[in-house]
Amino acid sequence: MNALDPVGLDCLAALVDAGSFDKAAQSLSITQSAVSQRLRALESNVGHLLVVRSRPLRLTEPGKVLLRYARQMQALRADAARELGSALSRDERLPIAVNADSLATWVLPALDPLVQAGQREGYALELMVDDQDFTHDWLRQGEVLGCVSTVAQALRGCVCQPLGLMRYFAVASPAFIASAMPNGLTAQTFAHLPFIVFNRKDDMQAQWVTRAFGVREPRLKERFVPSSEAGARAAAMGWGIAVMPELLAAPYLAQGSLVRLCPAVSLDVALYWHHWKLKSEPSPAATLRPGLMDLIGEALIQGARRALEAQHPDPA
Template identity: 75%
Template sequence: MNALDPAGLDCLAALAEAGSFERAAQLLSITQSAVSQRLRSLEASAGHLLVVRARPLRLTEPGKVLLRYARQMQALRADAARELGTTLARDERLPIAVNADSLATWVLPALDPLVRAGQRDGYGLELIVDDQDFTHDWMRQGEVLGCVSTVSQALRGCSCQALGHMRYVAVASPAFIERAMPDGLTPLNFPQLPFIVFNRKDDMQAQWVAKAFGVRSPRLKERFVPSSEAGARAAAMGWGVAVLPELLARADIAQGTLVPLKADITIDVALYWHQWKLSMDEPRPAPPAAGNRAVTPAHTGLMEQIGQAVIAGARAALGSDQAAKSAAR
Protein backbone atom coordinates (compact mmCIF):
# COMPACT_ATOMS: atom_id res chain seq x y z
CA MET A 1 0.00 0.00 0.00
CA ASN A 2 1.33 3.44 -0.95
CA ALA A 3 1.61 6.34 1.49
CA LEU A 4 -1.80 7.72 2.37
CA ASP A 5 -2.50 11.37 1.59
CA PRO A 6 -3.72 13.25 4.72
CA ALA A 7 -6.06 15.32 2.53
CA GLY A 8 -7.60 12.11 1.22
CA LEU A 9 -8.06 10.79 4.75
CA ASP A 10 -9.73 14.06 5.77
CA CYS A 11 -11.99 13.66 2.76
CA LEU A 12 -12.95 10.13 3.82
CA ALA A 13 -13.71 11.32 7.36
CA ALA A 14 -15.83 14.18 6.00
CA LEU A 15 -17.79 11.78 3.79
CA ALA A 16 -18.46 9.50 6.76
CA GLU A 17 -19.52 12.49 8.87
CA ALA A 18 -21.65 14.22 6.23
CA GLY A 19 -23.16 11.24 4.41
CA SER A 20 -22.92 12.85 0.96
CA PHE A 21 -20.37 14.39 -1.40
CA GLU A 22 -22.16 17.74 -1.35
CA ARG A 23 -22.12 18.11 2.42
CA ALA A 24 -18.55 16.77 2.64
CA ALA A 25 -17.47 19.48 0.21
CA GLN A 26 -19.15 22.08 2.42
CA LEU A 27 -17.38 20.76 5.52
CA LEU A 28 -14.00 20.93 3.79
CA SER A 29 -14.71 24.21 1.95
CA ILE A 30 -13.80 22.64 -1.41
CA THR A 31 -15.76 21.63 -4.50
CA GLN A 32 -17.54 18.30 -4.95
CA SER A 33 -15.20 17.46 -7.81
CA ALA A 34 -12.24 17.97 -5.49
CA VAL A 35 -13.84 15.60 -2.97
CA SER A 36 -14.27 12.98 -5.71
CA GLN A 37 -10.72 13.45 -6.91
CA ARG A 38 -9.21 13.12 -3.42
CA LEU A 39 -11.29 10.03 -2.73
CA ARG A 40 -10.24 8.38 -6.00
CA SER A 41 -6.61 9.13 -5.21
CA LEU A 42 -6.96 7.63 -1.73
CA GLU A 43 -8.65 4.54 -3.13
CA ALA A 44 -5.83 4.14 -5.65
CA SER A 45 -3.23 4.39 -2.88
CA ALA A 46 -5.11 1.94 -0.64
CA GLY A 47 -5.87 -0.47 -3.47
CA HIS A 48 -9.48 -0.82 -2.29
CA LEU A 49 -12.90 0.68 -2.92
CA LEU A 50 -13.54 2.75 0.20
CA VAL A 51 -17.00 4.23 -0.35
CA VAL A 52 -20.15 2.75 -1.88
CA ARG A 53 -21.52 5.63 -3.91
CA ALA A 54 -25.19 5.29 -3.04
CA ARG A 55 -27.83 7.34 -1.25
CA PRO A 56 -26.96 7.45 1.53
CA LEU A 57 -23.32 6.59 0.86
CA ARG A 58 -21.68 4.01 3.07
CA LEU A 59 -18.15 2.91 3.77
CA THR A 60 -16.79 -0.48 2.75
CA GLU A 61 -14.90 -2.60 5.27
CA PRO A 62 -11.52 -1.24 4.04
CA GLY A 63 -13.08 2.24 4.23
CA LYS A 64 -13.94 1.66 7.90
CA VAL A 65 -10.34 0.64 8.60
CA LEU A 66 -9.03 3.85 7.04
CA LEU A 67 -11.73 5.92 8.75
CA ARG A 68 -10.41 4.71 12.08
CA TYR A 69 -6.92 5.76 11.02
CA ALA A 70 -8.22 9.14 9.79
CA ARG A 71 -9.97 9.84 13.11
CA GLN A 72 -6.79 9.03 15.02
CA MET A 73 -4.75 11.31 12.76
CA GLN A 74 -7.23 14.14 13.33
CA ALA A 75 -6.95 13.69 17.11
CA LEU A 76 -3.14 13.73 16.90
CA ARG A 77 -3.26 16.85 14.74
CA ALA A 78 -5.46 18.58 17.32
CA ASP A 79 -2.97 17.63 20.04
CA ALA A 80 -0.02 18.98 18.01
CA ALA A 81 -1.81 22.25 17.24
CA ARG A 82 -2.67 22.71 20.91
CA GLU A 83 0.92 22.14 22.03
CA LEU A 84 2.26 24.48 19.35
CA GLY A 85 -0.33 27.15 20.15
CA THR A 86 -1.58 27.25 16.56
CA THR A 87 -5.12 27.36 15.20
CA LEU A 88 -6.56 24.64 13.01
CA ALA A 89 -8.48 25.47 9.84
CA ARG A 90 -11.52 23.90 11.46
CA ASP A 91 -12.20 22.17 14.74
CA GLU A 92 -11.09 18.55 14.65
CA ARG A 93 -13.93 16.21 15.47
CA LEU A 94 -13.36 14.02 18.54
CA PRO A 95 -16.40 11.71 18.63
CA ILE A 96 -17.18 9.34 21.51
CA ALA A 97 -20.20 7.06 21.89
CA VAL A 98 -22.14 6.86 25.15
CA ASN A 99 -25.38 5.25 26.26
CA ALA A 100 -28.37 7.49 26.94
CA ASP A 101 -28.65 6.59 30.63
CA SER A 102 -25.03 7.53 31.30
CA LEU A 103 -25.52 10.76 29.34
CA ALA A 104 -28.57 11.57 31.47
CA THR A 105 -26.73 11.01 34.74
CA TRP A 106 -22.93 11.22 35.04
CA VAL A 107 -21.30 11.86 31.62
CA LEU A 108 -21.96 15.61 31.33
CA PRO A 109 -20.71 16.43 34.87
CA ALA A 110 -17.65 14.25 34.20
CA LEU A 111 -16.76 16.09 30.98
CA ASP A 112 -17.84 19.59 31.99
CA PRO A 113 -14.51 20.82 33.48
CA LEU A 114 -12.61 19.49 30.47
CA VAL A 115 -14.98 21.04 27.93
CA ARG A 116 -14.90 24.41 29.68
CA ALA A 117 -11.11 24.37 29.82
CA GLY A 118 -10.88 23.23 26.21
CA GLN A 119 -13.11 25.90 24.66
CA ARG A 120 -10.03 27.90 23.74
CA ASP A 121 -8.25 24.87 22.20
CA GLY A 122 -10.55 24.52 19.20
CA TYR A 123 -11.62 20.89 19.14
CA GLY A 124 -15.06 19.50 18.49
CA LEU A 125 -16.08 16.96 21.11
CA GLU A 126 -19.09 15.06 19.77
CA LEU A 127 -21.30 12.75 21.85
CA ILE A 128 -22.98 9.98 19.89
CA VAL A 129 -25.78 8.14 21.70
CA ASP A 130 -26.63 4.46 21.33
CA ASP A 131 -27.57 1.53 23.52
CA GLN A 132 -24.72 0.45 25.79
CA ASP A 133 -24.64 -2.95 24.07
CA PHE A 134 -24.09 -1.28 20.67
CA THR A 135 -21.73 1.65 21.32
CA HIS A 136 -18.78 -0.72 20.84
CA ASP A 137 -19.84 -1.24 17.21
CA TRP A 138 -19.13 2.46 16.59
CA MET A 139 -15.55 1.83 17.77
CA ARG A 140 -15.14 -1.21 15.56
CA GLN A 141 -16.37 0.69 12.51
CA GLY A 142 -13.98 3.58 13.12
CA GLU A 143 -16.75 6.12 13.72
CA VAL A 144 -15.65 7.10 17.24
CA LEU A 145 -12.40 7.35 19.19
CA GLY A 146 -13.86 6.17 22.51
CA CYS A 147 -17.03 4.65 23.93
CA VAL A 148 -18.87 3.66 27.09
CA SER A 149 -19.94 0.06 26.60
CA THR A 150 -20.96 -3.18 28.31
CA VAL A 151 -18.29 -5.00 26.27
CA SER A 152 -15.32 -5.93 28.47
CA GLN A 153 -12.92 -7.09 25.73
CA ALA A 154 -10.73 -4.43 24.13
CA LEU A 155 -10.24 -4.28 20.38
CA ARG A 156 -6.70 -4.59 19.10
CA GLY A 157 -5.04 -1.20 19.48
CA CYS A 158 -7.51 -0.08 22.16
CA SER A 159 -7.43 0.23 25.92
CA CYS A 160 -10.30 -0.82 28.17
CA GLN A 161 -11.02 0.36 31.72
CA ALA A 162 -13.81 -0.76 34.07
CA LEU A 163 -16.07 2.13 35.11
CA GLY A 164 -18.36 0.49 37.64
CA HIS A 165 -21.92 -0.80 37.73
CA MET A 166 -25.03 1.19 36.87
CA ARG A 167 -27.92 -0.05 39.02
CA TYR A 168 -31.46 -0.16 37.62
CA VAL A 169 -34.68 -0.17 39.68
CA ALA A 170 -38.34 -0.54 38.73
CA VAL A 171 -40.58 2.40 39.62
CA ALA A 172 -44.06 3.78 39.04
CA SER A 173 -46.05 6.80 40.19
CA PRO A 174 -48.29 6.52 43.29
CA ALA A 175 -51.34 7.32 41.13
CA PHE A 176 -50.50 4.58 38.61
CA ILE A 177 -49.97 2.05 41.41
CA GLU A 178 -53.31 2.93 43.00
CA ARG A 179 -55.13 2.80 39.66
CA ALA A 180 -53.51 -0.12 37.86
CA MET A 181 -51.99 -2.39 40.50
CA PRO A 182 -53.32 -1.73 44.01
CA ASP A 183 -51.99 -5.13 45.11
CA GLY A 184 -48.55 -4.47 43.62
CA LEU A 185 -46.76 -5.83 40.58
CA THR A 186 -47.32 -9.58 40.33
CA PRO A 187 -46.67 -12.47 37.92
CA LEU A 188 -50.37 -12.27 36.99
CA ASN A 189 -50.73 -8.59 36.19
CA PHE A 190 -47.41 -7.56 34.62
CA PRO A 191 -48.42 -8.70 31.07
CA GLN A 192 -51.38 -6.28 31.15
CA LEU A 193 -49.45 -3.26 32.44
CA PRO A 194 -47.64 -0.76 30.20
CA PHE A 195 -43.86 -0.56 30.52
CA ILE A 196 -41.98 2.54 29.41
CA VAL A 197 -39.22 1.51 26.99
CA PHE A 198 -36.47 3.66 25.45
CA ASN A 199 -36.45 1.98 22.02
CA ARG A 200 -36.50 -1.46 20.41
CA LYS A 201 -32.90 -2.13 21.43
CA ASP A 202 -33.81 -1.61 25.08
CA ASP A 203 -34.42 -4.88 26.94
CA MET A 204 -33.86 -3.62 30.49
CA GLN A 205 -37.54 -3.94 31.38
CA ALA A 206 -37.64 -7.53 30.13
CA GLN A 207 -34.47 -8.33 32.09
CA TRP A 208 -35.98 -6.93 35.27
CA VAL A 209 -39.29 -8.82 34.86
CA ALA A 210 -37.43 -12.04 34.08
CA LYS A 211 -35.39 -11.66 37.27
CA ALA A 212 -38.37 -10.62 39.42
CA PHE A 213 -40.74 -13.38 38.35
CA GLY A 214 -38.52 -16.09 36.87
CA VAL A 215 -40.11 -15.70 33.43
CA ARG A 216 -38.03 -16.39 30.34
CA SER A 217 -38.43 -13.87 27.50
CA PRO A 218 -41.44 -12.05 28.99
CA ARG A 219 -43.79 -10.27 26.58
CA LEU A 220 -44.54 -6.74 27.71
CA LYS A 221 -46.91 -3.98 26.68
CA GLU A 222 -44.44 -1.32 25.61
CA ARG A 223 -44.75 2.45 25.46
CA PHE A 224 -41.73 3.88 23.68
CA VAL A 225 -40.23 7.10 25.03
CA PRO A 226 -36.79 7.61 23.39
CA SER A 227 -35.20 9.71 26.15
CA SER A 228 -33.93 8.71 29.57
CA GLU A 229 -35.10 11.94 31.22
CA ALA A 230 -38.45 11.90 29.41
CA GLY A 231 -38.94 8.25 30.32
CA ALA A 232 -38.52 9.11 34.00
CA ARG A 233 -40.94 12.01 33.61
CA ALA A 234 -43.46 9.79 31.82
CA ALA A 235 -43.30 7.33 34.72
CA ALA A 236 -43.89 10.16 37.22
CA MET A 237 -46.90 11.26 35.12
CA GLY A 238 -48.39 7.77 35.40
CA TRP A 239 -47.70 6.38 31.92
CA GLY A 240 -46.60 3.00 33.25
CA VAL A 241 -43.82 1.05 34.92
CA ALA A 242 -40.25 2.13 34.19
CA VAL A 243 -36.92 0.46 34.90
CA LEU A 244 -34.58 3.40 35.43
CA PRO A 245 -31.02 4.01 36.56
CA GLU A 246 -31.12 4.47 40.31
CA LEU A 247 -29.08 7.65 39.80
CA LEU A 248 -31.83 9.09 37.60
CA ALA A 249 -34.76 7.95 39.77
CA ARG A 250 -33.22 8.91 43.12
CA ALA A 251 -34.61 12.47 43.32
CA ASP A 252 -38.15 11.45 42.30
CA ILE A 253 -38.13 8.59 44.82
CA ALA A 254 -37.02 10.99 47.55
CA GLN A 255 -39.82 13.42 46.60
CA GLY A 256 -42.41 10.62 46.46
CA THR A 257 -43.28 11.18 42.78
CA LEU A 258 -41.95 7.70 42.01
CA VAL A 259 -42.24 4.58 44.17
CA PRO A 260 -39.85 1.60 43.93
CA LEU A 261 -41.43 -1.71 42.95
CA LYS A 262 -39.90 -4.80 44.53
CA ALA A 263 -36.96 -2.80 45.79
CA ASP A 264 -34.91 -5.94 46.41
CA ILE A 265 -34.89 -6.70 42.66
CA THR A 266 -32.27 -4.67 40.83
CA ILE A 267 -30.20 -5.02 37.65
CA ASP A 268 -26.51 -4.07 37.81
CA VAL A 269 -24.94 -3.30 34.43
CA ALA A 270 -21.15 -3.26 34.24
CA LEU A 271 -19.79 -0.42 32.09
CA TYR A 272 -16.37 -0.04 30.47
CA TRP A 273 -14.48 2.78 28.76
CA HIS A 274 -12.76 1.94 25.48
CA GLN A 275 -10.49 4.24 23.50
CA TRP A 276 -7.98 3.97 20.70
CA LYS A 277 -4.35 4.27 21.76
CA LEU A 278 -2.79 7.34 20.16
CA SER A 279 0.98 7.74 20.03
CA MET A 280 1.00 11.24 21.57
CA ASP A 281 -1.02 10.13 24.59
CA GLU A 282 1.01 9.61 27.73
CA PRO A 283 0.49 6.47 29.85
CA ARG A 284 -2.62 6.90 31.99
CA PRO A 285 -2.02 7.50 35.70
CA ALA A 286 -4.28 5.84 38.23
CA PRO A 287 -7.65 7.67 38.34
CA PRO A 288 -8.10 9.81 41.46
CA ALA A 289 -10.27 8.63 44.31
CA ALA A 290 -13.89 9.72 44.27
CA GLY A 291 -14.21 13.38 45.20
CA ASN A 292 -10.58 14.23 44.38
CA ARG A 293 -9.87 16.58 41.54
CA ALA A 294 -7.94 15.10 38.64
CA VAL A 295 -4.59 16.72 37.84
CA THR A 296 -4.01 16.50 34.08
CA PRO A 297 -0.58 17.35 32.64
CA ALA A 298 -0.69 20.01 29.94
CA HIS A 299 1.07 17.70 27.47
CA THR A 300 -1.47 14.89 27.80
CA GLY A 301 -3.36 14.23 24.56
CA LEU A 302 -6.95 15.40 24.23
CA MET A 303 -8.37 11.88 23.92
CA GLU A 304 -6.37 10.81 26.96
CA GLN A 305 -7.83 13.76 28.89
CA ILE A 306 -11.32 12.77 27.78
CA GLY A 307 -10.68 9.19 28.89
CA GLN A 308 -9.35 10.27 32.28
CA ALA A 309 -12.37 12.53 32.82
CA VAL A 310 -14.82 9.76 31.88
CA ILE A 311 -13.13 7.19 34.11
CA ALA A 312 -12.87 9.49 37.14
CA GLY A 313 -16.43 10.81 36.71
CA ALA A 314 -17.95 7.36 36.29
CA ARG A 315 -16.18 5.86 39.26
CA ALA A 316 -17.19 8.78 41.46
CA ALA A 317 -20.84 8.61 40.36
CA LEU A 318 -21.27 4.85 40.16
CA GLY A 319 -19.30 3.89 43.25
CA SER A 320 -17.64 1.01 41.43
CA ASP A 321 -16.25 -0.81 44.47
CA GLN A 322 -19.52 -0.85 46.39
CA ALA A 323 -21.55 -1.81 43.32
CA ALA A 324 -19.14 -4.58 42.41
CA LYS A 325 -19.35 -6.04 45.92
CA SER A 326 -23.16 -5.84 45.84
CA ALA A 327 -23.24 -7.59 42.48
CA ALA A 328 -20.97 -10.35 43.75
CA ARG A 329 -23.18 -11.16 46.75
Protein backbone atom coordinates in the same frame (compact mmCIF):
# COMPACT_ATOMS: atom_id res chain seq x y z
CA MET B 1 0.16 0.75 -1.13
CA ASN B 2 1.68 4.23 -1.09
CA ALA B 3 1.66 6.50 1.95
CA LEU B 4 -1.87 7.57 2.82
CA ASP B 5 -2.71 11.15 1.93
CA PRO B 6 -3.95 13.05 5.03
CA VAL B 7 -6.11 15.22 2.77
CA GLY B 8 -7.85 12.13 1.42
CA LEU B 9 -8.35 10.73 4.92
CA ASP B 10 -9.88 14.01 6.07
CA CYS B 11 -12.18 13.85 3.05
CA LEU B 12 -13.30 10.32 3.97
CA ALA B 13 -14.03 11.37 7.56
CA ALA B 14 -15.93 14.43 6.36
CA LEU B 15 -18.09 12.27 4.08
CA VAL B 16 -19.01 10.01 6.98
CA ASP B 17 -19.72 12.94 9.28
CA ALA B 18 -21.77 14.87 6.72
CA GLY B 19 -23.52 11.92 5.08
CA SER B 20 -23.35 13.38 1.57
CA PHE B 21 -20.88 14.83 -0.94
CA ASP B 22 -22.39 18.31 -0.96
CA LYS B 23 -22.39 18.66 2.83
CA ALA B 24 -18.87 17.26 3.03
CA ALA B 25 -17.79 19.88 0.49
CA GLN B 26 -19.32 22.61 2.67
CA SER B 27 -17.54 21.37 5.80
CA LEU B 28 -14.18 21.23 3.97
CA SER B 29 -14.76 24.55 2.14
CA ILE B 30 -14.11 22.95 -1.24
CA THR B 31 -16.28 22.02 -4.23
CA GLN B 32 -18.25 18.82 -4.48
CA SER B 33 -16.10 17.87 -7.48
CA ALA B 34 -12.97 18.24 -5.34
CA VAL B 35 -14.46 15.89 -2.73
CA SER B 36 -15.07 13.27 -5.41
CA GLN B 37 -11.53 13.69 -6.77
CA ARG B 38 -9.95 13.30 -3.33
CA LEU B 39 -12.00 10.20 -2.59
CA ARG B 40 -11.15 8.62 -5.96
CA ALA B 41 -7.45 9.34 -5.38
CA LEU B 42 -7.60 7.67 -1.95
CA GLU B 43 -9.45 4.66 -3.37
CA SER B 44 -6.89 4.39 -6.19
CA ASN B 45 -4.07 4.56 -3.65
CA VAL B 46 -5.37 1.71 -1.50
CA GLY B 47 -6.86 -0.32 -4.34
CA HIS B 48 -10.30 -0.65 -2.75
CA LEU B 49 -13.73 0.91 -3.03
CA LEU B 50 -14.19 2.83 0.20
CA VAL B 51 -17.66 4.40 -0.07
CA VAL B 52 -20.86 2.99 -1.52
CA ARG B 53 -22.58 5.90 -3.27
CA SER B 54 -26.02 5.31 -1.80
CA ARG B 55 -28.45 7.32 0.31
CA PRO B 56 -27.27 7.47 2.98
CA LEU B 57 -23.61 6.92 2.11
CA ARG B 58 -22.24 3.60 3.35
CA LEU B 59 -18.64 2.57 4.03
CA THR B 60 -17.20 -0.67 2.74
CA GLU B 61 -15.11 -2.80 5.10
CA PRO B 62 -11.85 -1.27 3.76
CA GLY B 63 -13.51 2.13 4.21
CA LYS B 64 -14.14 1.37 7.89
CA VAL B 65 -10.48 0.45 8.34
CA LEU B 66 -9.35 3.77 6.86
CA LEU B 67 -11.97 5.69 8.81
CA ARG B 68 -10.49 4.36 12.07
CA TYR B 69 -7.07 5.53 10.87
CA ALA B 70 -8.46 8.94 9.85
CA ARG B 71 -10.04 9.43 13.28
CA GLN B 72 -6.78 8.58 15.00
CA MET B 73 -4.87 10.99 12.78
CA GLN B 74 -7.31 13.76 13.70
CA ALA B 75 -6.77 13.08 17.40
CA LEU B 76 -3.00 12.98 16.99
CA ARG B 77 -3.09 16.27 15.09
CA ALA B 78 -5.05 17.86 17.93
CA ASP B 79 -2.53 16.48 20.45
CA ALA B 80 0.38 17.88 18.44
CA ALA B 81 -1.23 21.32 18.28
CA ARG B 82 -1.71 21.29 22.06
CA GLU B 83 1.91 20.24 22.57
CA LEU B 84 3.13 23.07 20.35
CA GLY B 85 0.73 25.60 21.82
CA SER B 86 -0.62 26.43 18.37
CA ALA B 87 -4.19 26.81 17.19
CA LEU B 88 -5.68 24.36 14.73
CA SER B 89 -6.93 25.67 11.40
CA ARG B 90 -10.35 24.25 12.25
CA ASP B 91 -11.89 22.33 15.13
CA GLU B 92 -10.67 18.75 15.15
CA ARG B 93 -13.66 16.50 15.73
CA LEU B 94 -13.18 14.01 18.58
CA PRO B 95 -16.28 11.78 18.54
CA ILE B 96 -17.07 9.37 21.38
CA ALA B 97 -20.15 7.18 21.88
CA VAL B 98 -21.98 7.04 25.20
CA ASN B 99 -25.12 5.28 26.37
CA ALA B 100 -28.23 7.40 26.85
CA ASP B 101 -28.59 6.76 30.59
CA SER B 102 -25.01 7.85 31.31
CA LEU B 103 -25.50 10.91 29.11
CA ALA B 104 -28.62 11.80 31.09
CA THR B 105 -26.85 11.54 34.44
CA TRP B 106 -23.08 11.73 34.96
CA VAL B 107 -21.34 12.18 31.57
CA LEU B 108 -21.99 15.89 30.97
CA PRO B 109 -20.61 17.07 34.35
CA ALA B 110 -17.60 14.78 33.87
CA LEU B 111 -16.74 16.18 30.44
CA ASP B 112 -17.64 19.84 30.98
CA PRO B 113 -14.06 21.04 31.77
CA LEU B 114 -12.74 19.41 28.58
CA VAL B 115 -15.53 20.88 26.45
CA GLN B 116 -14.78 24.34 27.82
CA ALA B 117 -11.05 23.85 27.16
CA GLY B 118 -11.77 22.62 23.64
CA GLN B 119 -13.41 25.91 22.75
CA ARG B 120 -10.11 27.62 23.55
CA GLU B 121 -7.71 25.05 22.12
CA GLY B 122 -9.40 24.19 18.82
CA TYR B 123 -10.80 20.70 19.27
CA ALA B 124 -14.46 19.70 19.32
CA LEU B 125 -15.64 16.88 21.54
CA GLU B 126 -18.71 15.30 19.96
CA LEU B 127 -21.06 12.86 21.69
CA MET B 128 -22.88 10.07 19.86
CA VAL B 129 -25.61 8.18 21.72
CA ASP B 130 -26.82 4.58 21.56
CA ASP B 131 -27.81 1.72 23.83
CA GLN B 132 -24.92 0.71 26.11
CA ASP B 133 -24.70 -2.75 24.50
CA PHE B 134 -24.21 -1.21 21.04
CA THR B 135 -21.86 1.78 21.50
CA HIS B 136 -18.99 -0.67 21.06
CA ASP B 137 -20.06 -1.21 17.44
CA TRP B 138 -19.47 2.49 16.75
CA LEU B 139 -15.86 2.06 17.91
CA ARG B 140 -15.33 -1.10 15.87
CA GLN B 141 -16.61 0.59 12.71
CA GLY B 142 -14.35 3.63 13.14
CA GLU B 143 -17.23 6.08 13.75
CA VAL B 144 -15.81 7.14 17.13
CA LEU B 145 -12.49 7.23 18.97
CA GLY B 146 -13.87 5.95 22.25
CA CYS B 147 -17.05 4.64 23.83
CA VAL B 148 -18.80 3.93 27.11
CA SER B 149 -20.02 0.34 26.84
CA THR B 150 -21.08 -2.77 28.74
CA VAL B 151 -18.55 -4.80 26.71
CA ALA B 152 -15.62 -5.84 28.90
CA GLN B 153 -13.31 -7.12 26.14
CA ALA B 154 -11.04 -4.62 24.40
CA LEU B 155 -10.75 -4.59 20.62
CA ARG B 156 -7.29 -5.16 19.19
CA GLY B 157 -5.49 -1.83 19.35
CA CYS B 158 -7.78 -0.47 22.06
CA VAL B 159 -7.63 0.13 25.81
CA CYS B 160 -10.49 -0.92 28.10
CA GLN B 161 -10.90 0.61 31.58
CA PRO B 162 -13.68 -0.10 34.13
CA LEU B 163 -15.96 2.80 35.07
CA GLY B 164 -18.11 1.17 37.75
CA LEU B 165 -21.58 -0.27 38.25
CA MET B 166 -24.75 1.61 37.28
CA ARG B 167 -27.71 0.45 39.37
CA TYR B 168 -31.17 0.06 37.82
CA PHE B 169 -34.56 -0.59 39.41
CA ALA B 170 -38.24 -0.48 38.49
CA VAL B 171 -40.46 2.50 39.28
CA ALA B 172 -43.96 3.77 38.56
CA SER B 173 -46.12 6.69 39.59
CA PRO B 174 -48.42 6.38 42.65
CA ALA B 175 -51.45 7.03 40.42
CA PHE B 176 -50.45 4.28 37.96
CA ILE B 177 -49.86 1.84 40.81
CA ALA B 178 -53.27 2.61 42.34
CA SER B 179 -55.17 2.23 39.06
CA ALA B 180 -53.25 -0.52 37.22
CA MET B 181 -51.81 -2.75 39.95
CA PRO B 182 -53.44 -2.08 43.34
CA ASN B 183 -52.16 -5.45 44.57
CA GLY B 184 -48.59 -4.77 43.38
CA LEU B 185 -46.45 -6.00 40.53
CA THR B 186 -46.36 -9.79 40.40
CA ALA B 187 -45.44 -12.64 38.09
CA GLN B 188 -49.13 -12.84 37.16
CA THR B 189 -49.60 -9.14 36.32
CA PHE B 190 -46.40 -7.87 34.64
CA ALA B 191 -47.33 -9.11 31.14
CA HIS B 192 -50.51 -7.02 31.14
CA LEU B 193 -48.86 -3.72 32.13
CA PRO B 194 -47.02 -1.24 29.86
CA PHE B 195 -43.26 -0.87 30.27
CA ILE B 196 -41.53 2.30 29.08
CA VAL B 197 -38.69 1.32 26.72
CA PHE B 198 -35.96 3.50 25.16
CA ASN B 199 -35.88 1.69 21.79
CA ARG B 200 -36.00 -1.78 20.30
CA LYS B 201 -32.41 -2.46 21.33
CA ASP B 202 -33.26 -1.82 24.99
CA ASP B 203 -33.73 -5.03 26.98
CA MET B 204 -33.25 -3.63 30.49
CA GLN B 205 -36.94 -4.12 31.31
CA ALA B 206 -36.82 -7.77 30.24
CA GLN B 207 -33.67 -8.31 32.29
CA TRP B 208 -35.33 -6.82 35.35
CA VAL B 209 -38.47 -8.98 34.96
CA THR B 210 -36.27 -12.07 34.59
CA ARG B 211 -34.43 -11.13 37.77
CA ALA B 212 -37.64 -10.33 39.67
CA PHE B 213 -39.85 -13.24 38.62
CA GLY B 214 -37.55 -15.85 37.07
CA VAL B 215 -39.27 -15.60 33.68
CA ARG B 216 -36.90 -16.19 30.78
CA GLU B 217 -37.39 -13.99 27.69
CA PRO B 218 -40.56 -12.32 28.99
CA ARG B 219 -42.95 -10.75 26.51
CA LEU B 220 -43.74 -7.21 27.57
CA LYS B 221 -46.16 -4.53 26.49
CA GLU B 222 -43.65 -1.92 25.31
CA ARG B 223 -44.28 1.81 25.17
CA PHE B 224 -41.35 3.45 23.35
CA VAL B 225 -39.99 6.77 24.61
CA PRO B 226 -36.56 7.34 22.96
CA SER B 227 -35.04 9.56 25.66
CA SER B 228 -33.85 8.71 29.16
CA GLU B 229 -35.07 12.01 30.62
CA ALA B 230 -38.41 11.85 28.76
CA GLY B 231 -38.85 8.23 29.83
CA ALA B 232 -38.51 9.29 33.46
CA ARG B 233 -41.05 12.06 32.96
CA ALA B 234 -43.41 9.66 31.19
CA ALA B 235 -43.20 7.28 34.15
CA ALA B 236 -43.99 10.13 36.55
CA MET B 237 -46.99 11.02 34.37
CA GLY B 238 -48.32 7.48 34.69
CA TRP B 239 -47.48 6.06 31.27
CA GLY B 240 -46.25 2.77 32.69
CA ILE B 241 -43.44 1.01 34.51
CA ALA B 242 -39.86 2.17 33.90
CA VAL B 243 -36.59 0.42 34.68
CA MET B 244 -34.15 3.28 35.08
CA PRO B 245 -30.86 4.19 36.74
CA GLU B 246 -31.02 5.12 40.39
CA LEU B 247 -29.17 8.31 39.50
CA LEU B 248 -32.04 9.34 37.21
CA ALA B 249 -34.86 8.16 39.47
CA ALA B 250 -33.55 9.73 42.70
CA PRO B 251 -35.14 13.22 42.38
CA TYR B 252 -38.50 11.74 41.36
CA LEU B 253 -38.41 9.35 44.32
CA ALA B 254 -37.51 12.20 46.67
CA GLN B 255 -40.50 14.28 45.58
CA GLY B 256 -42.87 11.30 45.59
CA SER B 257 -43.77 11.35 41.89
CA LEU B 258 -42.27 7.86 41.44
CA VAL B 259 -42.31 4.84 43.74
CA ARG B 260 -39.93 1.91 43.61
CA LEU B 261 -41.42 -1.47 42.73
CA CYS B 262 -40.14 -4.74 44.26
CA PRO B 263 -37.51 -2.83 46.27
CA ALA B 264 -35.33 -5.89 46.83
CA VAL B 265 -34.75 -6.32 43.08
CA SER B 266 -32.14 -4.30 41.20
CA LEU B 267 -29.73 -4.71 38.29
CA ASP B 268 -26.09 -3.61 38.44
CA VAL B 269 -24.73 -2.89 34.96
CA ALA B 270 -20.94 -2.73 34.62
CA LEU B 271 -19.70 0.07 32.36
CA TYR B 272 -16.32 0.34 30.63
CA TRP B 273 -14.42 3.05 28.76
CA HIS B 274 -12.80 1.92 25.50
CA HIS B 275 -10.53 3.99 23.27
CA TRP B 276 -8.01 3.48 20.52
CA LYS B 277 -4.34 3.50 21.45
CA LEU B 278 -2.88 6.48 19.66
CA LYS B 279 0.79 5.97 18.81
CA SER B 280 2.90 9.08 18.40
CA GLU B 281 6.57 9.93 18.72
CA PRO B 282 7.59 10.85 22.28
CA SER B 283 8.04 14.54 22.88
CA PRO B 284 11.58 15.77 23.61
CA ALA B 285 10.10 18.08 26.23
CA ALA B 286 10.80 17.28 29.86
CA THR B 287 7.11 16.99 30.58
CA LEU B 288 4.70 15.45 28.08
CA ARG B 289 1.13 16.69 28.17
CA PRO B 290 -1.40 13.85 28.27
CA GLY B 291 -3.13 13.13 24.98
CA LEU B 292 -6.71 14.24 24.52
CA MET B 293 -8.07 10.69 24.58
CA ASP B 294 -6.21 10.10 27.83
CA LEU B 295 -7.76 13.27 29.27
CA ILE B 296 -11.23 12.23 28.10
CA GLY B 297 -10.79 8.80 29.64
CA GLU B 298 -9.56 10.17 32.95
CA ALA B 299 -12.44 12.66 33.09
CA LEU B 300 -14.96 9.89 32.47
CA ILE B 301 -13.35 7.55 35.00
CA GLN B 302 -13.32 10.21 37.72
CA GLY B 303 -16.84 11.42 36.86
CA ALA B 304 -18.23 7.89 36.88
CA ARG B 305 -16.51 7.14 40.17
CA ARG B 306 -18.02 10.20 41.85
CA ALA B 307 -21.53 9.51 40.54
CA LEU B 308 -21.74 5.73 40.68
CA GLU B 309 -20.21 5.36 44.11
CA ALA B 310 -22.91 7.72 45.43
CA GLN B 311 -25.61 5.15 44.65
CA HIS B 312 -27.38 3.69 47.66
CA PRO B 313 -27.27 -0.02 48.55
CA ASP B 314 -30.39 -2.08 48.19
CA PRO B 315 -32.70 -1.94 51.20
CA ALA B 316 -32.45 -4.90 53.54
